Amino acid sequence: MAYKDLDTFFDPDLKLPIRGKLYTVPAPGAPEAARLRKQVVAEGVPPVEQVGEALKILGAVEDEAGVWLGGVYDEMVADNIPWPMIFHAGRTAILHYGFTPDMAESHWALAQLGRLVDLEKATEFLAQIKPKT
Incomplete structure (x- = not known):
């Protein structure tokens, strides 16, 4: 069997x-993906203070005036996508390329869970459940 390109x-x-629109976040090269993996393993998903990482993965570059421009970020801004959605997309892309696509998909779908559920109470409840033996 011959492999296809x-x-x-x-x-x-x-x-x-x-x-209703698909935004494409281009895959990074090997060196950038390796840097992202190290970051995600060491720090987890970037917190709000690390906005630059989310913008960079979306293809934006910071100019001398501190303004971020370029990539799919510009497309989202032009489409009036609100900042929390843009940031969420950037964090998801960091997980996709820096950890696993499955983790990124979970983050995409469940990131707002902490606002909907008291995670501390849920964790305490789950800790009390004993597995069936």
């Missing part, structure tokens, strides 16, 4: 649906 059927880019 991977480029003919495999899309490495991340497609994120927001308000």
